Amino acid sequence: MRRIESQIDTNAADYKANFAAMSERLKEFHARQHAARFERPQRDIDRLARQNKLGVRERLKLLLDPGTPFLEFSTLAACREYDGVVPGAGVVTGIGIVQGREVAIHANDASVKGGAWYPHTVKKVVRLLDVALENRLPVIHICDSAGGFLPLQHGVFPDRYLGGRVFRNQVKLSQANIPQIAVVGGHCTAGGAYVPTLSDYNIIIEGTGAIFLGGPPLVKAATGEEVGVQELGGAVMHTSVSGTGDYRAATEQHAFSLAREIVSQWMRTPKTIIETAAFEEPYYDPKELYGIIPKDRKTQFDMREVLARIVDGSRFHEYQPDYGTTMVCGFAHIWGYKVGILANNGVLFNDSSLKAAHFMQLCNQNRTPLVFFQNITGYMVGREYEERGIAKDGAKMLMAQGGSVVPKFTVIANASYGAGNYGMCGRAWDARTLFMWPQAEIGVMGADQAANTMADVKIRQLQREGKELTEEEIAAIREPVLEKYKRDVEAYTSTSELWDDGILDPADTRNALGMSISASLNAPIDDPHYGIFRL
């Protein structure tokens, strides 16, 4: 496979300006990520120490194989909700390595509101369990939660993808023969009691861990019975009397070494085989991405320059290099895994949509996972293109993409607007993982267009009422709309709402994809089949 010849001049003024702008953004991003992971009010840290509990990050360190990567999801979930006081939505999720096996991790963070479930906590946990189901990953739950956050119970409890879905997914995992372990390092009350009880294995830490449908205060209120935590649902009672708990651990260290021992008992099923090549680092430095991504989102850039800093050896076999050139398609390897890449080099036209559809069919036939790099402002509009059937060609692309049986992975590298997001495997289209770069934007249209459209509606309405508007009045309508919309399309809003699996430093993209692809091969790949293509 040939190496991409980069045309980038790292001494050019543009490159340097872009590099400086991205470095600035990343400084903020890394600071926010660090804060969400580690910075807590002193009283919360003191409370954990008083309860004789380890923090969630220390627990992960005891559980995961030393020196192995942990692909953490949605570190900045809920960063724009609840006045920012629920960092990471109070839960840590991700894919890690235990005894050499890829496992999905769901760990409550008791340093955040006692690990209470907020609406975004539930969304994050349900997403993790969906990842486990799709990729057939065993799950390790680390339970330490105060229960649902009562003032917001409407956003936690009743709907299809809320609280009940956590337990429903646990049942589906068990049914699919995907094992789960729960380590109970705090209270599991009410619904929370079902996390350990629906797991194949559970371990309760003496003194701190407890499981009950109703805690002591609720029991007192309901029946008048006075009972302590340990008698009601402690480690000794559950492991020797009720059989609700399987193992009793004297300490946190004991609990996680037991969990590791249990994982090593499981049968190892062979992973799905796809084409691989010898591992090779990219020839061009991934950090050069900082200078390639333009500081102004409207400026066009060549996605081949991006790919050259992500794929093995910067090698890329381009498919149909002279046809539908706004859609770059081709084969490459990431961490040695063969992948088919679709990357936007401009608007999607009829020819570029057809090329994408055809290429995805090739990859499905060939069992080659698909990786999408989005920088898409949409499908082309206008009479010429409608007459050529742009809507029907777009539909073919969606049919091929949505009907793909191979694992798909998406990186929103810059713009992700409108139907282009759909064609390029946006969130609704079951990408196994979907990550965003910090400067990227997502929305039905660009901020200027949306603000103009919304302002126009308002202006016309006022005009119908006979009001003439001055330039200033129009600006006064437009500006606040523009400001709000600009914030709504930012990567931080997306990641706060869990429309993605996290924001990535572009230089980390290669590793995040490598780990995602590796995890996806725990699940089999079906034979290709599709719906009806509108020809």
Added chain:
Amino acid sequence: MQRIFQIDGEETDCWLGHDGSRFVLNTPTGAVACQLDPTGLPGGYKLRAKGVVRELRLAVGPEATFVHTDGRTYEVGRVDPAERLAGSDGGASDDRLVAPMPGVVVSVAVKPGDAVEEGQPLLVIESMKLETTLTAPRDGVVAEMPFAEGDSFGLKDILAQLAPEEE
């Protein structure tokens, strides 16, 4: 052309195959059977071909193999024909820049009569929320820039024209 070997600067078109029991080197002048047996020394082999036996030491690099024999070192470069032939499909560059889609001119960087170099920005257009910089396809002199800043243009309109190249 399956594989090109470069030996001390000279290129030979050959292909190494295996007939089930030994290696066969297919060259433009015929096939040569050969056998390579390790001697136990690091990189050490005995090569048998055309009735001759020779001791070699091999060092394999990413793009070339170094062969040490009889006190001399030969560099055998491996050239991928796909790489060698890449770009040979490119036609002569056009004198005109044709609009890839309808849009609006954001800025114009040159005027008729200006000398430009290949890759130099000529104008910036905007369409579908994207700004695209169009650059000179070759070195030359600008003949026409039909659109000014703010003008709209249609699909396949000529956005810039270079003066014909003098033979």
